[in-house]
Amino acid sequence: MMNLEDYSLENCLLAALMSEMESEKVYLTVAERVKNVFLKDRLQFLADEERKHQKVFENWYQREFDREDIHLPDKIPVPLPGITIENEKVLISEVLEKAIVAEEAAEDFYRSFSAMFKADDERRRSLLYIAAMEKTHAQLLEIELKNVLEIESFHIEWPMMHMGP
Structure with missing residues (x-):
């Protein structure tokens, strides 16, 4: 479990919000680039899920701090691994590997964050x-990664197969 005792509730909420926003953006970016309609749908599904989580944290932040405007810092206040796409030639498998790590870190972060509250809260x-x-989400991405790695090993691209951007 992640040690969050040095972080305030506000910092944890901002970290959650920013992490969800970053993940949504990456999933949408990759979904725009892939040709496989099945993978595209899964990535759009994940982006939608992250958007829903984002809304939960926005509402929570506004209720908790009685503020309409949320001023996001330049950097996520709690160290969480992010997902970045370095260039357009990056293999989809590399993006999926980073996404799996980020989803697993998010799971750990939310479990650790939950420890700030009583069991009945x-x-x-x-x-x-x-x-x-x-x-x-991480499990779904692991399945997609397995498929992508298999197809990438053939060094071919067919519209209905999992290939990177």
């Missing part, structure tokens, strides 16, 4: 639920 239950969702 709705916020704790919500964080544990989101953590479980992040775990399923």
Whole structure:
């Protein structure tokens, strides 16, 4: 479990919000580039999921701090691995590998974040639920990665096969 005792509730909420925003952006970017319609749908599904999580954290932040405007820092306040796409030639397998690590880190972060609250607190239950969702995202990505690696090994590209951007 991640040690979050040095971080405030506000920093954890901002980290959650920014992490979800970053993941959504990456999934949408990759979905635009892939030709495989099945992988495209999965990536769009994941982007939609991240958008929903983002909304949860926006609402929570606004309720908790009684602020309409959320001022995001330049950098995520809690160290979480991000997903970046260095260039357009990057293999989809490399992006999926980073996404799996990020989803697993998000699961750990949300489980650790939940420890800030008592067992019967709705916020704790919500964080544990989101953590479980992040775990399923990582599992889904692992399945897609396996398929992508197999296809990439052939060094061919067919429109209905999993190939990178």
